[in-house]
Amino acid sequence: MNVNYLRISVTDRCNLRCTYCSPPGACDFIPHEEILTFEEIERLVGLLAGCGIRKVRLTGGEPLVRKGIVELVRRLAPIEGIEEVSLTTNGVLLAPMAAELKAAGAGRVNISIDSMKLQTYQQMTGFDALPEAISGIHKAIEVGLTPVRINSVIVKGLNDSVEEIEALAGMSMDLAVAVRFIEYCPTDTHTSPASSYVPNSEIRCIIESRLGTLVSVPSGDMDGPAVYFKAPSSAGTIGFISGRSLLFCPTCNRLRLTSDGRVKPCLYAAPDYDLKTLLRSGAGDEQVRDLLRSILRGKGQFTRVNSAVQEFRRFSMQSIGG
Ligand code: SAM
Secondary structure (H helix, E strand, O other), rough: OOOOEEEEEEOOOOOOOOOOOOOOOOOOOOOOOOOOHHHHHHHHHHHHOOOOOOOEEEEOOOHHOOHHHHHHHHHOOOOOOOOEEEEEEOOOOOOHHHHHHHHHHHEEEEEEEEOOHHHHHHHHHHOHHHHHHHHHHHHHHHHHHOOOOEEEEEEEEOHHHHHHHHHHHHHHHHHOOOEEEOOOOOOOOOOOHHHEOOOHHHHHHHHHHHHHOOOEOOOOOOOOOOEEEEOOOOOEEEEEEEEOOOOHHOOOOEEOOOOOOOOEEOOOOOOOHHHHHHHHHHOOHHHHHHHHHHHHHHHOOOOOOOOOOOOOOOOOOOHOOO
16 A cells, blocks of 8 residues: 555644543643654654655644644645645634635544534533534635544443434535544543444444445545445445454554654554654654654554564554554
């Protein structure tokens, strides 16, 4: 697989406390001086563009809480070779920033919403912010940060009822958005039992029982492991990212840059590479590029598929960037 997609966690801080990601008190934040500066991120993206990276996605933590995020988009969008800069956000702060992000060169946004019910949303995120997140979706569509994709993680006992799943999937009936179900995976910040996980095959059955048979639609060639479907007469699509029930390593086209400057070829498997120390030691472009090239060449070896034990290595989602 051609590795053309870089996800950058620009901060490990977040304005929500999702039970399955960064519950209250579960994480120690990385000191500010250990977080990559905009100059360092810009330099790495420039070098990676020279190695074949074409798409960059800013994530976190919550990327919109990073001070100056619009400026970062403005710096990254014109880099030669970069075709798109997009963001993954919980959408809570998006509405007032959407037009500025678009003007700075952002392509599109993924917005994470796990429930359309006020009470469940608050229970899962710790905040009563569903109306803000929904207005973020509408604003993103209005200013053209499209196609908007909604990311939802279903957790048993929290938002796995037929009504909850139907309401999430149902957004694709009226709006030209892709609603994507991401299988919950364990991380180091919480101890949800294995039984919290709902496989996407079950979610698909529930959706088909309410919205009709889903018909497969082609995904873009840079969409990686997501697979997309359409419900009858829907304006948008429904996607599934089945990182837990399927081993999709052969279609994984991404590299990750953590907020503290480590490059990870695989979300689940070791190793990662400390680029920040190399950059801060005064290394020249050629030296940094050599390391990036060797990481890209070796990506295929460091996958869950190739791990002797196909277990999840526990990690902090908000510092790596989900
Ligand atoms: N704050 C932003 C947001 O909410 O989209 C970006 C960071 S968040 C870590 C990125 C994505 O990772 C979200 O869609 C979130 O639902 C997903 N995520 C976080 N923890 C997860 C877990 N344990 N399993 C599966 N997906 C997870």
